[in-house]
Amino acid sequence: MFFTLIHTIHLLAAFVYGGFLFTDILFIQKMQKGLPAEEGAACREAIMVHVRKVVPYALFVVVGTGIVMFPTVFGKVGPDGLTTMQTILLVKAFFGLWLGIRGFNQKIFKINPWLFKSHYFPFGVVVLIIILSQIMWAF
Template sequence: MFVDILFLSKMPQTLSSDEHTKAREAIMIHVRKVVPKALIVAVITGLYMFFQVFGEIQDTGPTLFQILLGIKATLGLWLGLRGVNQVFFGIQPWVFTSHLFPFTLVVIIILLSQFMYL
């Protein structure tokens, strides 16, 4: 869906319906090969960073940074587990089967990253 929005939205204007379908599938073949592996690398490096950066929780409670990092880690782990299940085990998601929800989580993770250092 994200690829459609950015790159493929203007193709129907210049290509026939059949050409558009073929071009879209050619691009999506490469996207399907790269994205899952990149997602797994992101999750593994995220876990490493989480354990390196989180730090100790003080007596006063977790800091804003720690709270936001925990939220980001939870969302990232959900995305990672979803990706691993789909790619390696062929298990399709039971809930939130659309690509819109994972894309929304990625946007939320990016926004949380911006607020972490305020």
């Protein structure tokens, strides 16, 4: 029951975090480009004021709940070494933690990313993580 609760929170928070990245790339950035520079920046800022209050915390919840679930799902390493599922989960957790550390630095320490600065990077990573989360059970 506890696992199901954490798993559900993980998914909902991933939905909020990933949902913003999708919305930004598919709609908000295009809206901004379609408007005169000043008006576009003002419209984006009017949305971002609300985004900053929710989305970084959703990312922290995704990472926190992921860390809580990790030991249960990963299990023990058998005598034959890592299973395919464990390997894929490790790759997925690596990318998730990367996003989490990046977001934490940005929100808490005001350190902006040095690499892959646009939202296309986290967007791509979220797509990859979702695919990995599904295929890890296929083997």
